[in-house]
Amino acid sequence: MAFISIRNLKKYYEMGTVTVKALDGVDLDLEHRSMAVVMGPSGSGKSTLLHLLGGLDRPTAGEIHVNGGELTHMDENDLAVFRRETVGFVFQAFNLIETLTAVENVGLPMRFMNIPKKLRHEKAMHYMEEVGIADRADHRPSELSGGQQQRVAIARALVNEPTMILADEPTGNLDSTSGWSIMEILAQLNQSGRTVLIVTHDPRIGQFTDHIIHILDGVIVPELTDQLLEQFSSQG
Amino acid sequence: MKLRELTSLIFLNLNRRKGRVLLTAIGVVIGTAAIVVLVSLAQGLQKNANEQFGNIAELSRVNVSPNWERAMEAMESGPGGMPSGEMPQPDPITPAAIEAFAAIPGVSAVIPRASVMGGTVMKYGNLEAYAYIIGVGTDDFSILNYPMKSGVADLKKGELILGEEVLKQFYNPSMRPGQEPPPPPELQDQTINLEVTKWTVDENGNGIETKKVLRMKVVGIIQASRSEADYAVYMSLDQVLDLNAWVNGRRFDPNKDGFEMAMVIVEDRSMALDVANQINEMGFMAYTPQEFIEGVNSFYVVLQVIFGGVGGVALLVAAIGIANTMTMAILERTREIGLMKALGATNKDVLSMFLGEAAGIGFIGGVGGIFLSLLIGELINIFGNVYFSSQTTSMYGGGGGGISVDMPLWLIVFALLFSTMIGLVSGLYPALRAASLVPVRALKYE
Structure with missing residues (x-):
């Protein structure tokens, strides 16, 4: 079985009387140390796929195997441990805590692992160096640019040494130059042995990998043709 | 999460909302002080009354x-x-x-x-x-x-x-x-x-x-x-x-x-009543001052309960204040809760964090309340004694008596535990809500 193996994944939301099918039967295999980009227009279900894969939400039906474990069978506690040990999240809005300094933000996940303060600081500094933001360690998020904040967030995603990085529109809030350098960092992380899955609607990001997954209306499609996109927008 | 990490996180969170934490804690301060002062006032009155009953020897x-x-x-x-x-x-x-x-x-x-x-x-x-x-x-x-x-x-x-x-x-x-x-x-x-x-x-x-x-x-x-x-x-x-x-x-x-x-x-004086009853049953007439004192003491117990109840109402209001503050905090920090969960915090971690914050507010209020009541107690003792000694010396020829506050250590410890408990209990519902948030929804929350 592949490192990531998704079978017939469905996620339905009840919106009043209407059922929204965010994912409607997705099958996907991803090898260990691979890098994949999930592309699709907004509302296509690509973020939902990433959230389910990261154990942030539960599917309506289907199976998600990651590294031999089955997410849908895990209880809340196991899911928390899974998120803590296997996944590193990178968000569009960075989600840094304003009152903490950069290095404290990076060290936050280690607090849930009972890592002592000194080691926490050392590890946080190590990963901040890896993403080239170590010189801003004692600044608060409000004193950092968007690109710098995203680097801090990436360092935070790395501190627990996850095997899988899940990035949800990591460049969405950034100008193109910062966005490009963030993508370079993510590609670098993949080359150093981590499985990286990026959700985006930015077509330029496709340049960083051969493995592009197109998603539309909750299903994986071979290619996003203009015809398909037209069909999609006319529905919306 | 270990207790040390937990306390450091709780402290961090309380520290970043100082103003609101203090305002909420003031309610607890007043409630705790009301209970401690009123109960110790009743204690002091009882002690004074007991001193008037004369020699301890005759009580046994x-x-x-x-x-x-x-x-x-x-x-x-x-x-x-x-x-x-x-x-x-x-x-x-x-x-x-x-x-x-x-x-x-x-x-x-x-x-x-x-x-x-x-x-x-x-x-x-x-x-x-x-x-x-x-x-x-x-x-x-x-x-x-x-x-x-x-x-x-x-x-x-x-x-x-x-x-x-x-x-x-x-x-x-x-x-x-x-x-x-x-x-x-x-x-x-x-x-x-x-x-x-x-x-x-x-x-x-x-x-x-x-x-x-x-x-x-x-x-x-x-x-x-x-x-x-x-x-x-x-x-x-x-x-x-x-x-x-x-x-x-x-x-x-x-x-x-x-x-x-x-x-x-x-x-032991506590046995006096029992012994008196047994002697009465033998056909004699037994009398102990303990009978009278127990009657008076039960009056002071009632007084303590009433006084404690008055303070309890103040503390109840404070408890609602804590619940309100914590509920607001959860609304404000929904995204943060989602983030914590994404970073690997378990439901238990989130629950303990919010419970800890609520208990922390209760504890801070309790400490403040104890200091306030020590201050009020001192004032009552100083002014009460000055006033009452001027009243009683002329009437009975002797000093003593009057009004005084007797604040036993157990009451202080109890007040501190109780106010912390109040915080914990009022934080229970908000904390459970925080813990059961679905991480992805919390992250999307604006």
Whole structure:
């Protein structure tokens, strides 16, 4: 079985009387140390796929195997441990805590692992160096640019040494130059042995990998043709 | 998450919302202070009242006399109505009865006592005073637990132990009006004359007054303690019984006549009521001041509950304040909760964090409340005493009494635990809500 193996994944939301099918039967295999980009227009279900894969939400039906474990069978506690040990999240809005300094933000996940303060600081500094933001360690998020904040967030995603990085529109809030350098960092992380899955609607990001997954209306499609996109927008 | 990490996170979160935490805590401060001050006020009042009850020694004592009331009832309801005008006789306190009292568990000693049936006057130089004589059936006066001002607590035939107030009763009978009264005499180790008077009737129906003078040595003075002993003159029981034999013209028979009274000393004052009840069941009349004190104490317990309840209302309002603050915090920090969960925080971690914050607010309020109540307590003690001592000295001649706050350590510890508990309980619902948030929804929350 592949490192990531998704079978017939469905996620339905009840919106009043209407059922929204965010994912409607997705099958996907991803090898260990691979890098994949999930592309699709907004509302296509690509973020939902990433959230389910990261154990942030539960599917309506289907199976998600990651590294031999089955997410849908895990209880809340196991899911928390899974998120803590296997996944590193990178968000569009960075989600840094304003009152903490950069290095404290990076060290936050280690607090849930009972890592002592000194080691926490050392590890946080190590990963901040890896993403080239170590010189801003004692600044608060409000004193950092968007690109710098995203680097801090990436360092935070790395501190627990996850095997899988899940990035949800990591460049969405950034100008193109910062966005490009963030993508370079993510590609670098993949080359150093981590499985990286990026959700985006930015077509330029496709340049960083051969493995592009197109998603539309909750299903994986071979290619996003203009015809398909037209069909999609006319529905919306 | 380990406790150390948890506390550091809780502290971090409380610290970043200082203003709101303090405002919420003020409610707890007021509630805690209200409870602590009011309960300690009730405690102080109770303590003061208890001090007025006099000597502790008498609280662990049961006084037993023959049950005249029961004898009267028995006679009235008897089959023959009033038989031949004879006085009804209750069960006498015989040596056998005394042994029975002594056998009751918790009784440490039983001392028979008697008073002199004639007139008794003490004379010392040109001073004299009426003597309220109590004959006690023991050599070892210390059994009665009275604090001695001077001398020894040991009483033999020919010796007296006086209450401190007795000294002030001495007066000069030949003093002219306007003359300065003499100071109380120093009687410790002095010998005084005890003049006993009996009245008899001769064959012609004329009253005859006969006097007998005893030379008595004062061996001890009992310190004044607002008790019966303050005004009493203690003498050995045998000597009192000899005097009574002289007054009555016949020997005393303890088995037939019985003692006038018996003092039953119990090991612990809490047992006094129980012992008194058992003696009553034996057909005697037992009385202990404990009965009265327990009544008064139960009043103060009620007072404490009412006062505590008033403070409790304030604390309840504070608890709602904490719940409100925590609920608001969760709304504001929904995204953050989502983030924490994405970073690997378990539901339990989130729950403990929010519970800890709520308990922290309660604890901060509790600490503040204790400081506030210590301050208020001091103020009440200072101003209350100044005011009341000016009121009471003129009325009773003595200081003391008045109003005071008694803040025991247990109350402080209790207040701190209780306010923390209040925080914890009010944080329970918001914390459960935070813990059960679905991470992805929390992350999307704007």
